[in-house]
Amino acid sequence: MSASRQALRIAGRLVLPTGFLVLVATTWAVEVRPVANNAPSAPAATAPRPPLPPQLNGNPAFASSSACRDCHQGEFESWHRTFHRTMTQAASPENFVGRFDGSTIDSGGLKYQVFRRGDDFWARLPDPDVMLDRQRRYDHFARLGQATGPPDWSGIPEVERQVVMSTGSHRYQTYWVESARFSGTLMTLPLVWLIQDERWIPREAAFVHPPDGSRMVTVWNDHCIKCHSTGGAPRPFVNHDAAGQVAETGFQTQVGEIGIACEACHGSAEEHVALRRREAAGEAGLTELLAADPIVQPAELVDHRRSAEVCGQCHGVFIWSQQQGEQYRDGGGNFRPGEELLTKREYLFPPQEASFYANEQEQAEALAGYQRNQGFFRSRFWDNGTVLAGGREFTALAVTGCYREGTLSCVSCHSMHQSDPSGQLKAGMDGVQACIQCHDEPQYTTDLTQHTHHAAESTGSNCLNCHMPHTTYALFSAIRSHQIARPDLAGSVQHGVPNACNLCHLDQTLAWTQRHLVDWYGYEPLPMTTEQAQIAASLVWMLKGNAAQRVITAWHTGWAPAQAASGDDWLAPFVSRLLEDPYGVVRYVAEHALRKQPGFADWKFNFLAPPAELAAAGSEVRHAWSQGQTAAPSRTGKNVLINGNGQVVDAAVEWLLKHRDNRPVSINE
Structure with missing residues (x-):
């Protein structure tokens, strides 16, 4: 079995977290091996390194971005503008x-x-x-x-x-x-x-x-260091006194650089810098050494998978085996850009379709692993297996046909150096152009409307809106899924996962979506509940759904394409219900979405106010909306819970709220 295949089935073989070394605050008190107290030797590079907090030590294997700047000024400046640098x-x-x-x-x-x-x-x-x-x-x-x-x-x-x-x-x-x-x-x-x-x-x-009432108390040295620094090694230690008692514990952490710097993507550069300085000094006989220069250009790697894995070292769901974890704990990661990432750590995927596995046994093991570790998976994935937590784009991409059967990689659309720092997208990659790089057949180009059934220039003909909907969450925002797929009606009907169609057509039911998908694309019809057939899916998700459904849908009520497709003058009384949500993030997202509704641009709200004030704010919004109606809103009817007189059917709203899914939800961003 290939290493890649073995890594893909790891969730079926191992139980988390006891089967793996988990680097948490208790590590130093449980099982740690002391590491040397010696300070790291000074690097060969003479350029001053970016400053570190005094609690952290430099990693001598890394030259730092300051050394790269000496020869690569343009690349340094474009990277310097990014949020990766300032992470x-x-x-x-x-x-x-x-x-x-x-x-x-x-x-x-x-x-x-x-x-x-x-x-x-x-x-x-x-x-x-x-x-x-x-x-x-x-x-x-x-x-x-x-x-x-x-x-x-x-x-x-x-x-x-x-x-x-x-x-x-x-x-x-x-x-x-x-x-x-x-x-x-x-x-x-x-x-x-x-x-x-x-x-x-x-x-x-x-x-x-x-x-x-619990608190998010985090230790940077064994948690954030993995992805929010370059060349990090936690290095916990225990010192004993003369009587053999523990005298001191903690970390002697090393980093090449804090933030995501040049060497995170191109590989540690100390050897490269020394070699190029020898070349610049006129030293002869360096031909073979220069040919073996270890620096990697991710966009130039022949295998698209190796390129994507450079990003995947951070943007994925992974754990280490005991041996891998111990190596990382004491010496840092063993992955170098350009190598096969899936041989260096264990990437986890929820159960996928049968074609994803080599045989039925692998599929059964994956399902068993998922069932043993549902808390772990539910904080990162929707119940249909698509990625929920933002920052896990490689995990989503890795199960996508465009990657598995094609040559799509992160650098197909993104660039660290030629892009807007917000999203790192190359020019033109926020629409159809991203997809017709590969899919250049007429139905996706000159005859686009025959495929999309939407006007060619509309947001409904933007491939990304249907195949990469905003169904992942991070940083107070819905983010595009990188699990490129057809609109997933079954995921919505069977698991409650918001789908692309109903996140744009907020006024429509799942039954409405099914009719169009059956007529246009030959979907197999699915049985639905009365609720799914008669009430707009967005309202069910906002009022009755769990916290993940609520926050994703709330964001879409302020999304301009959804407002254009669904109307924006009827949403406020329903969004107002989320101002009382028990989750602060849901309240915050609802607040900002509400300000994009007609009449509420300047509305003030404190999403951290006491419950009584939150309830009063919600009532105030509903009253203001009702008083501001000079005519019936653009959407009325049973599906949107607004009667012909333009009044919200409060009894139906209260029923949905009473039956809300209050399961505890964590999203591991």
Whole structure:
């Protein structure tokens, strides 16, 4: 069996997490091997490296982007504009966008004050070491089914910690402080600065996270380092005293560079830099060495899979085997761009169609693995197996026919250097042009309307809207699925996964969608419930669906193509119901979608207000919408729960809300 095939079936063979090394905060207290205390040797490159927080050490195998700049100024500048570069940054007034102005932020009854001392950034906060300990204990008992109520956050002493590093710079930025208990350990300052809104919020309010009172307490060294740095190695250690007792534990973490820098995609460059400097100095006899220069250009790799895997090292769902995890823990990752990624770690996929597997046994093992680890998969995938969590685009692409049977790779549409930093799309790759690179037959070009049944220039004839709908979630936004496929009616009918048709035609039912898919494309009709046949799918997902369905649909109510196709003057009273949602992220997305509805552009709302204020805000929106109607809205009827007089059928709305799917939902962005 090939290594690739073996990696694809890994979910069927192993139980998570006990079958694998899981790098969490408890690692150093359970099973760690000490690593050398010696400081890393200085690199050969003379260019000054980008600054690191004092808690992190340089990785001598990596030259850093500063060395690349000496010869590749243009590429350096185009990369320097990207959000990849600013993903992780050392503390400085230039890098931090949050206002450390003495403000005090309430986070579920816990108080956090952020302030500056000169050019240094500080926080006064509940002791993060105590917070981490209590959350870990709660998580342990929760896994055993023995947790009673939310964690106890009372009586935690207040401490001051210097803020030394940030993550993010696009939609929000979060921050890191050093542990006082574990040497070299960077822990969450559990606040997020919203860049557009210019406000602080609790970290839990920035993620789809069950509102159960638990906290998102994270250790950077063993979690974020994997993808938010270049050349990272956690390197936990334990030091003992003369009596053999544990005297000190923590991390001696190494990174080539914080942020996603040149060597993340092109490979570690210390050897390359030294070789090219020898060449520039006029040294002879370097022909063979230059021919074997290890630097990789992802767009020039002959095998499209190797190219996509460069991105897949971060943009995928994976775990390490015990051996792989130990190697990464102590020495960093063993993958170099250009190598076969699926031989270096284990990529996980939910059960797929039969053709995905070598035989029935593999398919059965995959299903068994999925059933054993449903919590893991549900935080990353929809129940029909499509990717839910943003940032996992390689996992989605890897099961797509365009990749498996064609030559589609990430660089077919994206570029790090010739693109807008927001999305990294090449020019023209936000529409039909992306697909007709390969699919150049007449039905996709000159006779497009025969295939799409929509006007040629309409958003309904944009291939991406039908085959890559916005059904993944991250960063307060719905994102295009990279699992390129036909509109999935069965996924909607059987699993409640929003489909492309009904996310654009918000006023239509699943039965309406089925009629068109049967007539136009020969779909097999599926049995439906009365609800699916008679009520617009968007309303069912928003009012009765789980948190993932609600947040995805809420975003689409503010999406211009959906408003153009469905009308935008009838949605506000239904979106208003999400202003009282138990999930802060759903409320936030609904708030911003509501501002795109007629009459609500300047509407003010605090999505973190107490429940009574949230309820009052929802009622205010419904009242304002009702009073603002000078004529019946553009959509009425049983399907949109608005009667002929233009009044919302409140009894039907309340029934859907009463039967809402309140399962706990986490989306592991």
